Amino acid sequence: MRQTLRGSKETRLEAAIHVVSLLVNQKVLFGKGDEVGLVLYGTHESSNDLATDDQYQHITIKKAIAPPDMDLARDVLQIEPEGEQADVLDALIVAMDLLMKRQAEEPKQVFQKRLFLVTDAATPINMEDTSQIVDGLKQMDAKLNVIGIEFTESDANSPPDQDDLKFKNEQFLGRLIDEVEGVTVPIGQAIEMMSFFKAQPPAQRASFRGLLQIGNDLSIPIQSFIKTMVSKPPTAKKISTVAMEAAEPKSMNVIKDTSYQSTTDPDREVPVEERIKGMTYGKTLVPFSKVDETVLKYESEACLKVIGFTSASKIPRFHFFGNVECFVAPPGDTTAGTALSALIRALAETDSVAIVRYVKRNKSVPHLGVLHPHIRPDCENLYYNSLPFSEDIRQYPFAPLDPNRMRKGLAPSQAQLEAADQLIDALDLVQKDGEEEIELFKPKHVYNPTLQRLYQAVQSKAVHPNDPIPPLDPIVAKTISADEEIMENAKPALEKFKEAFPLVKSAAQLKEKSEKIYWKDSIASHQVKLDSYVPDPSKKRKIGENSEFSEFSLENFILNGVSEVGAIHPVEDFKEMLGRRDIDLVDKAIDGLKKRIVQLVNDSVLAQLYPKALECLKALRQGCVQEEESQQFNNFLRELRIYYEGKRRDDFWQSVKRHEVSLIHFDESEDSEISPEESRNFFKSVKHDVVLELKPSKDDEVDDLFAMVE
Numbered sequence: 001m002r003q004t005l006r007g008s009k010e011t012r013l014e015a016a017i018h019v020v021s022l023l024v025n026q027k028v029l030f031g032k033g034d035e036v037g038l039v040l041y042g043t044h045e046s047s048n049d050l051a052t053d054d055q056y057q058h059i060t061i062k063k064a065i066a067p068p069d070m071d072l073a074r075d076v077l078q079i080e081p082e083g084e085q086a087d088v089l090d091a092l093i094v095a096m097d098l099l100m101k102r103q104a105e106e107p108k109q110v111f112q113k114r115l116f117l118v119t120d121a122a123t124p125i126n127m128e129d130t131s132q133i134v135d136g137l138k139q140m141d142a143k144l145n146v147i148g149i150e151f152t153e154s155d156a157n158s159p160p161d162q163d164d165l166k167f168k169n170e171q172f173l174g175r176l177i178d179e180v181e182g183v184t185v186p187i188g189q190a191i192e193m194m195s196f197f198k199a200q201p202p203a204q205r206a207s208f209r210g211l212l213q214i215g216n217d218l219s220i221p222i223q224s225f226i227k228t229m230v231s232k233p234p235t236a237k238k239i240s241t242v243a244m245e246a247a248e249p250k251s252m253n254v255i256k257d258t259s260y261q262s263t264t265d266p267d268r269e270v271p272v273e274e275r276i277k278g279m280t281y282g283k284t285l286v287p288f289s290k291v292d293e294t295v296l297k298y299e300s301e302a303c304l305k306v307i308g309f310t311s312a313s314k315i316p317r318f319h320f321f322g323n324v325e326c327f328v329a330p331p332g333d334t335t336a337g338t339a340l341s342a343l344i345r346a347l348a349e350t351d352s353v354a355i356v357r358y359v360k361r362n363k364s365v366p367h368l369g370v371l372h373p374h375i376r377p378d379c380e381n382l383y384y385n386s387l388p389f390s391e392d393i394r395q396y397p398f399a400p401l402d403p404n405r406m407r408k409g410l411a412p413s414q415a416q417l418e419a420a421d422q423l424i425d426a427l428d429l430v431q432k433d434g435e436e437e438i439e440l441f442k443p444k445h446v447y448n449p450t451l452q453r454l455y456q457a458v459q460s461k462a463v464h465p466n467d468p469i470p471p472l473d474p475i476v477a478k479t480i481s482a483d484e485e486i487m488e489n490a491k492p493a494l495e496k497f498k499e500a501f502p503l504v505k506s507a508a509q510l511k512e513k514s515e516k517i518y519w520k521d522s523i524a525s526h527q528v529k530l531d532s533y534v535p536d537p538s539k540k541r542k543i544g545e546n547s548e549f550s551e552f553s554l555e556n557f558i559l560n561g562v563s564e565v566g567a568i569h570p571v572e573d574f575k576e577m578l579g580r581r582d583i584d585l586v587d588k589a590i591d592g593l594k595k596r597i598v599q600l601v602n603d604s605v606l607a608q609l610y611p612k613a614l615e616c617l618k619a620l621r622q623g624c625v626q627e628e629e630s631q632q633f634n635n636f637l638r639e640l641r642i643y644y645e646g647k648r649r650d651d652f653w654q655s656v657k658r659h660e661v662s663l664i665h666f667d668e669s670e671d672s673e674i675s676p677e678e679s680r681n682f683f684k685s686v687k688h689d690v691v692l693e694l695k696p697s698k699d700d701e702v703d704d705l706f707a708m709v710e
Helices: 012-030 070-077 088-105 130-140 164-180 187-194 241-245 290-296 334-349 414-426 449-463 474-479 484-489 491-500 519-524 554-559 570-579 586-603 610-626 630-644 650-658 676-680 702-709
Strands: 036-041 059-066 113-119 142-148 183-186 208-214 218-228 277-281 284-288 303-311 321-328 352-359 367-376 379-386 430-433 436-439
Touching (some): 012 036, 012 070, 012 113, 012 187, 012 449, 036 070, 059 070, 059 088, 070 449, 088 113, 130 142, 130 164, 142 164, 183 187, 334 352, 334 367, 334 379, 352 379, 414 491, 449 474, 484 491, 570 610, 610 630, 610 650
Parallel strands (some): 142 183
Antiparallel strands (some): 208 218, 218 321, 277 284, 303 352, 321 379, 352 367, 367 379
């Protein structure tokens, strides 16, 4: 075991200690209810219950079978080579004896027994009477796993650096493994598998038992199990630093003691009967008693009701969230199984899904979800995913991907499209081996690197509390790094992509940021003057040389801030509201000017107020371009057309056409999806009639209305 591994500076013993340490750490972190024992062979001492003068020599029970702890993890790291020879089968028999004695302590308890034998098979083995070992393992129902150190590969000849004894021992252990239906794992593969900390999956228990209700007349008994769930880091607990420094601390836990003191009398503690919850409403606390909570609390009964059926293509996958549950019929209920199978097959054949209302427990929150059919040769079931409500969905507008609708200068060339296609193909993680496709990055085989790093840090600090946290394990780091072979093969495609999309430095120079002056520094240097905080109406702050809103200064906003689009000067009020920086009034200004336009048109005597309404419409268009609110203007213009064209106020709409106040296109505003051609042809397109209600505002004062008519 002192020999160095091929292609490594690590010895065989160090590799064995490494894999055993990983196994023990896994059990310490996640092996709740597991018990572990450790037997060493090749030691100076012969500390085991079977040892005699000439039998079971140089075998030591390092730890009897017991729950794993950090003492065992530290002891494993302190194992040193002792140079004695021992029979690996004798060590295996000693380990089996430990298992039998532990089972005898609780004969009625059912244990899952497993033996891990870590060996290089380089010492002599007594190959007689192996039937005793095989019969003993089968009688105990124990599994045997052999972790082989530099074992010969099954499809290769004996390497020249392996002696005949080692090769014969490997062949013997292989036959033994076959007889007991065990598994042999190479040391490198074992280290790679155990380097990933993986929590044991929870016991599968039905999370819901009830009826799948379809209408009022059909109900199918059903139960659900959790299929996938979010893996979260373990909850950290607070420990007492005072107890850590004590010689013999009774407990390291921190106990929280909360008390409520009176605001009028801080020395008086408020008893429980005088306390009540308070809900914040602005800066006010509103008392809320338990009676109020009970009255307002929504209570629902556990159920799974089908709301309706729809095509699977109408439910986008990115709307799924939460855990995935698997619904099946109760075991033994053939009637429910037949009914559920019919539903599953009908959904699969029509490519449909069921939208359901799901309440998992009584008095719990109802969820909106979707049931997908899933059919395999050995099972049929429904998968459940939660769906968001309308207020949970955020719609973000993006520029169109269609090159014909992109802004001029932004549409990619054919060479750029080809370069992007080649790069995507070169970085494909699905490789073809003949007719078989091999996926190089399977999510089920990739563990969360954040959790792996956390578990590694916890394990390291537990064993070596004074050492710094080590770097990320290379095996874990490899899974979150780009595949070297793929990146090497993708170099030509990357170079072509780089040439097709050259990066040019912008000629614009960044303005130098002025040094920040803090209030306390200004006071210390006596630079603060109260007069400087009084706005001077004669001074104007320059917003932009070409901006039509430059006549409105910040000082004017503070002195005469406009928050409504008035009836006398609606355009000026609209511009001032858009220009305010102390508060966001963009939406309010747009809505207000829309109402003024409708009011001016509807209240106009003949065409008296049309010019003013047209001026407001032009100002609304310009403001929506400036604030990138093109959709609001375009929708409003379509509504005006439907409401006025060919009807009572058609003369106003003809005035809009003559002045060519059309839709905002994406050359004017990036948020628009309208092309310049669509904008030019807007007045030529066919009108689609819908029922709309464009009502003028009713909150104007009488004086404003008379002033507007005058």
